[in-house]
Amino acid sequence: MQNKTNKKQSKTFTNKKINSLPKLPKSMMRNNRRQRLPAVKPNDIIPVLQKDTVRAVFLGGVEEVGRNMTAVEFNDDIFVIDSGFMFEDEDKPGVDYILPNTEYLEDRKEKVKAMIVTHAHLDHIGAIPFILERIGNPPIYANELTAIMIKKRHSEFPHLPNPDIRIVHGGETVQIGSLPVTFFDTTHTIPDSMGIIIKTPFGGVTVTGDIKLDHKDGQVMDEEKEHFNVFKKEKILLLMMDSTNAWKPGWSIPEWKVFETFDKILEETPGRLIIGTFASHLERVIHIIEKAEELGKKVIIEGRSMKNNLAIAQELGYLKVKKNTLITAEHAEEYPDNRLLILSTGAQGEEFAALTRIANKTHKYLKLKPTDTIALSSSVIPGNEIAVQRLRDMLARQCRHIITYQTSDVHASGHGNAEEGKWIISQIKPKFFVPHHGFYFMLQANADNAESVGVKPENIRIPDNGTIVEIRNKGTEIIKLEEKAPHKLRIVEGLNVKDIQEIVINDRKALAQDGMFVIVTTVNMRTGRLRKSPDIISRGFIYLRESRELLDQTRLIAKRIVERAFSRSRNVDIDKLKAELTREISKFLLQQTHKSPIVIPVIVGV
Numbered sequence: 327m328q329n330k331t332n333k334k335q336s337k338t339f340t341n342k343k344i345n346s347l348p349k350l351p352k353s354m355m356r357n358n359r360r361q362r363l364p365a366v367k368p369n370d371i372i373p374v375l376q377k378d379t380v381r382a383v384f385l386g387g388v389e390e391v392g393r394n395m396t397a398v399e400f401n402d403d404i405f406v407i408d409s410g411f412m413f414e415d416e417d418k419p420g421v422d423y424i425l426p427n428t429e430y431l432e433d434r435k436e437k438v439k440a441m442i443v444t445h446a447h448l449d450h451i452g453a454i455p456f457i458l459e460r461i462g463n464p465p466i467y468a469n470e471l472t473a474i475m476i477k478k479r480h481s482e483f484p485h486l487p488n489p490d491i492r493i494v495h496g497g498e499t500v501q502i503g504s505l506p507v508t509f510f511d512t513t514h515t516i517p518d519s520m521g522i523i524i525k526t527p528f529g530g531v532t533v534t535g536d537i538k539l540d541h542k543d544g545q546v547m548d549e550e551k552e553h554f555n556v557f558k559k560e561k562i563l564l565l566m567m568d569s570t571n572a573w574k575p576g577w578s579i580p581e582w583k584v585f586e587t588f589d590k591i592l593e594e595t596p597g598r599l600i601i602g603t604f605a606s607h608l609e610r611v612i613h614i615i616e617k618a619e620e621l622g623k624k625v626i627i628e629g630r631s632m633k634n635n636l637a638i639a640q641e642l643g644y645l646k647v648k649k650n651t652l653i654t655a656e657h658a659e660e661y662p663d664n665r666l667l668i669l670s671t672g673a674q675g676e677e678f679a680a681l682t683r684i685a686n687k688t689h690k691y692l693k694l695k696p697t698d699t700i701a702l703s704s705s706v707i708p709g710n711e712i713a714v715q716r717l718r719d720m721l722a723r724q725c726r727h728i729i730t731y732q733t734s735d736v737h738a739s740g741h742g743n744a745e746e747g748k749w750i751i752s753q754i755k756p757k758f759f760v761p762h763h764g765f766y767f768m769l770q771a772n773a774d775n776a777e778s779v780g781v782k783p784e785n786i787r788i789p790d791n792g793t794i795v796e797i798r799n800k801g802t803e804i805i806k807l808e809e810k811a812p813h814k815l816r817i818v819e820g821l822n823v824k825d826i827q828e829i830v831i832n833d834r835k836a837l838a839q840d841g842m843f844v845i846v847t848t849v850n851m852r853t854g855r856l857r858k859s860p861d862i863i864s865r866g867f868i869y870l871r872e873s874r875e876l877l878d879q880t881r882l883i884a885k886r887i888v889e890r891a892f893s894r895s896r897n898v899d900i901d902k903l904k905a906e907l908t909r910e911i912s913k914f915l916l917q918q919t920h921k922s923p924i925v926i927p928v929i930v931g932v
């Protein structure tokens with residue numbers, strides 16, 4: 327969807343720009359267009375923030391799952407909350423990551439007082455190395471584990487200055503800029519997750535971060551209730567909340583249930599146990615390792631992200647194991663099968679992940695045995711269905727015991743379902759509600775949840791990327807501005823951060839789909855005739871040897887167009903001629919083959 331929107335924008339670019347300019351007489355605009363428009367940046371049209379207005383700007387993480395970033399602005403301060411990226415998607419070949427667009431913040435750098443990070447997942451911290459400098463290197467406020475993860479990622483970019491990280495904990499209040507900010511603990515899948523309350527004179531602005539609840543059959547646990555005690559004495563003006571699973575009815579599977587399931591599996595598995603899961607589900611991974619140790623098992627960790635995360639967890643004392651519990655894969659054969667647990671990344675069938683290498687027999691040390699038990703502790707992320715199916719097939723050819731989330735509680739999401747959302751909203755009791763983190767329909771579901779527990783519908787707004795919401799008149803009125811913050815996709819390709827160029831992405835897609843077609847014409851500049859029949863080079867389009875007739879006809883079309891142009895004058899406008907060749911040959915090839923390769927005409931004059 328995102329891509330389509332932008333595509334439309336780039337095609338109708340001039341109209342869009344003109345709409346957002348200060349009003350000029352139409353005739354003047356047309357003139358200006360020809361002589362190039364004065365440089366009006368999208369930022370320039372955003373109204374100046376009025377005194378005592380609370381502004382929230384959604385810079386990423388709505389209309390999508392990933393690249394979360396929301397800014398809260400009040401008088402002279404901007405607080406940036408989270409800075410995630412999104413991995414490349416199939417729709418944008420060649421793109422490594424997609425970042426939030428931070429132009430709004432870059433133009434207001436001097437106001438950015440802090441980046442506050444809710445937890446250490448990449449869709450909340452991944453963009454930090456790419457954007458921190460651009461927004462003026464503000465200090466980062468984060469809990470312990472999050473802080474170390476941020477530092478670790480930053481160290482992979484040695485040209486960057488060390489980030490100024492200030493460690494904060496749930497229950498603590500610190501002064502940032504002119505406002506006090508309170509943090510509260512939350513339940514997610516990684517330790518040290520927290521929510522934020524920025525205290526304006528009109529009430530708190532709260533962000534939950536990714537959140538679910540610890541509960542037993544829908545009864546919220548006491549320890550969980552304590553996290554929300556802070557709201558008993560806080561008046562909350564605005565709540566911005568994770569919406570990922572808000573559309574799912576009821577309560578999510580609590581993580582303790584997954585722990586229990588694994589305890590049982592660990593106790594009962596007769597041979598080796600191989601668990602494929604996400605490195606990001608760190609609490610689960612820690613639990614499984616500690617339980618394995620208790621049962622006298624040795625644990626092999628496979629996958630770089632899993633190893634990294636666990637090293638950090640060990641450093642902070644979140645993972646407590648004896649020195650010889652963790653062993654490396656090359657020593658696997660030294661232990662009896664029933665004393666071995668292999669924990670691996672790659673349950674999504676990722677091409678080079680450890681579990682895939684074990685499954686396709688390319689792992690140096692680990693080979694599957696028919697007596698192995700494999701537990702895939704993850705759901706299937708949309709888009710990965712085929713890869714996961716392939717992985718399961720490869721595994722099933724080699725061993726009989728495969729446990730998945732469909733057959734057993736070996737996985738739970740880190741995001742709460744509708745009933746959890748409603749419980750959370752009723753604890754926080756916000757006056758205004760803006761759902762974020764999720765596709766539009768997820769946000770809509772979260773808005774419905776809020777309404778069902780008493781938030782007035784007129785006090786709810788659903789944002790898109792770039793949306794600016796303001797709370798005006800001493801916290802009494804919510805407005806969604808018509809003007810948007812810049813929200814064109816920012817991408818990382820290799821080492822470069824740049825705005826997405828739809829034309830490049832579209833070319834890549836066309837190349838992947840229909841290939842390319844180069845036609846080279848050599849013109850005798852004296853006679854204006856072709857020296858020889860045009861040469862054709864083509865890749866990924868059709869099998870040339872079996873398409874003689876089509877190629878001959880194409881050559882004739884090219885010859886006719888070029889010779890006609892040169893017969894009129896020797897001073898041919900080459901660009902125009904190339905455009906005509908592209909147009910006519912594309913049309914012809916489409917008619918004949920129903921394919922649209924990228925046509926590249928080359929004209930050589932001799």
Ligand SMILES: [Zn+2]
Binds near residue numbers: 445447514536740
């Ligand atoms: Zn998360």
